[in-house]
Amino acid sequence: MCGIVGLLVKTPSLRERLGELMIPMMIGMTERGPDSAGLAVFTAPLEGERRKLSIDAGNDAGGDHYDWQALSASLDAALHCDACVEAKGNHGILAFDAPVGKVGAWLKEHAPALQVFSAGRSIDLYKDTGTPAEVAERYGFSHFSGTHLVGHTRMATESAVTPDRAHPFTAGEDFCLVHNGSLSNPNGIRRMLAPQGIRFDTDNDTEAATRFLEWRLREGDELETALQRGFEVLDGFYTFLMGTPTELALIRDPFACKPAVVAETDDYVAIASEFRSLAHLPGVKNAHVFEPAPAEMYVWKA
Amino acid sequence: MESVKFDLEQIALRMVNQYLHQEAPAKEGLSVLIESPNGAHAIAAGLDAPIDVVIEGHAGYYAAGMNQQAKVTINGSAGPGVAENMMSGSVHVKGFASNAAGATAQGGLLVIDGDAGLRCAISLKGADVVVGGSVGSFSAFMAQAGNLVVLGDAGEALGDSLYEARIFVRGAVKSLGSDCEQKPMGEEDRTILLDLLARAGHADVDPDSFRLYGSARTLYNFHVDNAGAY
Numbered sequence: 001m002c003g004i005v006g007l008l009v010k011t012p013s014l015r016e017r018l019g020e021l022m023i024p025m026m027i028g029m030t031e032r033g034p035d036s037a038g039l040a041v042f043t044a045p046l047e048g049e050r051r052k053l054s055i056d057a058g059n060d061a062g063g064d065h066y067d068w069q070a071l072s073a074s075l076d077a078a079l080h081c082d083a084c085v086e087a088k089g090n091h092g093i094l095a096f097d098a099p100v101g102k103v104g105a106w107l108k109e110h111a112p113a114l115q116v117f118s119a120g121r122s123i124d125l126y127k128d129t130g131t132p133a134e135v136a137e138r139y140g141f142s143h144f145s146g147t148h149l150v151g152h153t154r155m156a157t158e159s160a161v162t163p164d165r166a167h168p169f170t171a172g173e174d175f176c177l178v179h180n181g182s183l184s185n186p187n188g189i190r191r192m193l194a195p196q197g198i199r200f201d202t203d204n205d206t207e208a209a210t211r212f213l214e215w216r217l218r219e220g221d222e223l224e225t226a227l228q229r230g231f232e233v234l235d236g237f238y239t240f241l242m243g244t245p246t247e248l249a250l251i252r253d254p255f256a257c258k259p260a261v262v263a264e265t266d267d268y269v270a271i272a273s274e275f276r277s278l279a280h281l282p283g284v285k286n287a288h289v290f291e292p293a294p295a296e297m298y299v300w301k302a
Numbered sequence: 303m304e305s306v307k308f309d310l311e312q313i314a315l316r317m318v319n320q321y322l323h324q325e326a327p328a329k330e331g332l333s334v335l336i337e338s339p340n341g342a343h344a345i346a347a348g349l350d351a352p353i354d355v356v357i358e359g360h361a362g363y364y365a366a367g368m369n370q371q372a373k374v375t376i377n378g379s380a381g382p383g384v385a386e387n388m389m390s391g392s393v394h395v396k397g398f399a400s401n402a403a404g405a406t407a408q409g410g411l412l413v414i415d416g417d418a419g420l421r422c423a424i425s426l427k428g429a430d431v432v433v434g435g436s437v438g439s440f441s442a443f444m445a446q447a448g449n450l451v452v453l454g455d456a457g458e459a460l461g462d463s464l465y466e467a468r469i470f471v472r473g474a475v476k477s478l479g480s481d482c483e484q485k486p487m488g489e490e491d492r493t494i495l496l497d498l499l500a501r502a503g504h505a506d507v508d509p510d511s512f513r514l515y516g517s518a519r520t521l522y523n524f525h526v527d528n529a530g531a532y
Binding site: 291 | 401
């Protein structure tokens, strides 16, 4: 199992309510994914070379009481990068004027217990173990604003139940993916990507798919081309929902083993594993509700 | 005629299904309206009474599964496995249906006005399924008896490993599965099709616009040339 939710608001006035509208969607997927939950939200991009990381302090490194301000100050002292941090629960969104790789290396050396979950100009990412309601409460999902988001509720089958194995997974900058299903060739994908210098944070099958697709995008593929290659390379069951700063994209394996339903109105596009999660959206009674076809690409622009 | 209304935002689905199982059979001709289905699973599953049930909205997995005698109407779409293993009665989906609609159904009539997903009528065992739109790949896979009527198109591998059962398709068939072949439509086939079209609300559709597919019967019959394999 596992549950997928995605929401893209077309009406600018709804951006303030993005998280609030998403909450019943995620709660509706509790039975499909009771062990972990996560959310990636795409906000207005940072200016110029400024980047941000979503970082998990976990429970070992101090959790909710982690001293993010001290971290930010040390980073600033070391790299002079105008660092600032916003903490939510045991996660911190650390923004700075420096290359992501340089800050990542500094963190690895000076704060090795921290885990970086996402990087980019636009993406904020929160994920943890617990029921969707608990995780949503922990990070205040209902207050989130933005143009679009990608969420997930997990029932683990392929790797352990830990925060870093929860979805969404990310690779590179501003790209995330959530998965309902299981891949049969993640180790083959890892072996294929390893010579490209691509490293993996976990043993999770979804991470392999995420890094494969992000690698194709980085190599210059358009999203559609990358997804087409995905159909050829990724073997197994999947409904994938992906987010970039400007798009949401959905694909289902050719056997449509895992469900997906879309509801579209003039105000929003909402995607979920089941209609249960769409039932409480405003105006859904008059929405165009449809089931995405297998082996087709669906891309919605923010 | 007695009628009763349930709103699933006010009452638990389990209570409604228990009512349909335990109280409804004593009330022949009962008419039941279920509001706010909101994609819940197994709505009106396991009915065994000559009653009318209307689901006003979108249903989740296994709606009206294992139906016997009841007439269930879904004024919305249906999730995977609608009317799976139906024994008798009828189920009418006014919107689209997801995967495995009418799977293993042994009797009764399943009508889907919109499209049906993959594996529609998989392992069909005697029921009739009429789809107003198109069906996805692997439909009527290993079907054993009954009829599948498709007014639109069919996906890949239609009727793969078919035992028996008739498949009528009006539109294009992307590909036929192993051991499925087009057959000439005889008078008996045509009569069955005409009756099903009428009962599914498609009396205006010309039965001669359909092609009939069935089993070539080479997979499941013993062939003496294969004796060495045993």
